[in-house]
Amino acid sequence: MGAELTAAAVRAAAAEVADPRRAVDLARFFQARPGGYGEGDEFIGLRVPQQRAIARRFRGIDAGEVVALLDSPVHEHRFIALALLRGEFERALRPRSGPDWDEATRWVELYLDAVRRGRVNNWDLVDSSADPVLGEFCRLCGELGVILAHAADDDLWRRRVGIIATFAHIEHSDASALLAVAPLVRDDRRDLIQKAFGWMLRETGKRVDEQTLLTYLEENAARMGRTALSYAIEHRTPEERAYFRGQR
Numbered sequence: 001m002g003a004e005l006t007a008a009a010v011r012a013a014a015a016e017v018a019d020p021r022r023a024v025d026l027a028r029f030f031q032a033r034p035g036g037y038g039e040g041d042e043f044i045g046l047r048v049p050q051q052r053a054i055a056r057r058f059r060g061i062d063a064g065e066v067v068a069l070l071d072s073p074v075h076e077h078r079f080i081a082l083a084l085l086r087g088e089f090e091r092a093l094r095p096r097s098g099p100d101w102d103e104a105t106r107w108v109e110l111y112l113d114a115v116r117r118g119r120v121n122n123w124d125l126v127d128s129s130a131d132p133v134l135g136e137f138c139r140l141c142g143e144l145g146v147i148l149a150h151a152a153d154d155d156l157w158r159r160r161v162g163i164i165a166t167f168a169h170i171e172h173s174d175a176s177a178l179l180a181v182a183p184l185v186r187d188d189r190r191d192l193i194q195k196a197f198g199w200m201l202r203e204t205g206k207r208v209d210e211q212t213l214l215t216y217l218e219e220n221a222a223r224m225g226r227t228a229l230s231y232a233i234e235h236r237t238p239e240e241r242a243y244f245r246g247q248r
Contacts, residue, residue, distance in 0.1 A: 005061040007072075010054060010065070010077070013054045014046060014051075014080065017050050017054075022045035022047070023044050026043040037122070041073075043074070046076040055083035059088075063107070063110055066081050067110065067114075079128065085114075086129055105137075111134060118157070121157050126157055126164055127160075130160070130162075134161065135167055138165065138168070147166065148184065151184040156190060159185060160192060160196050162181055166200055173209075179212075182216070186220060186224060186225075187223070189225050194227035198234075201216065217244050221244045222247040
């Protein structure tokens, strides 16, 4: 008999492999302390491979059960929920008869609602979902509006969603989404925005073409934050790194 496809069953599966000692380390790593970017988050101590394995066991779960997991105060429950959401979204795009756009749209709307309600509220949650769900949907639809709206939002996690979502385009040798997002995020000096922006720029140089990255840096390095610039030029030559740092 297969697993019961409910949020309660997912929580029980997670509890079976929870490690209280690791939970303490995770809370520290994800800054769940007062004043940290993950303030108030709760952890039970699961590794990422464990969370992904649990998600695979519950394929086909109903959307309402995913929402129940997203509403959990436990970080790992939300991570598993997003892995489930991603899996259902990707399956909707790959039936034998062709993509089921209504079903795919339903999962994207559920994702956007979770982001709006603050349930995708740490960098690992954003980074594991924004690109393969929102970014891929927008790429396939040829619509950047939702990505740009998130990148323009002052909320830390919504803005990071907008940045990381551009990776779906970058993976397909298209820098247009990131270049559209760049003016909206370049001057944000928050560390988690700087790192995301610099990372996407670096990936543009790697996966699209070097000249696109170098042209952007020539025009913008002087106004970029130190962290974003460092991430963007990480794989450049020592001479190039010195040159662009000298522009600041």
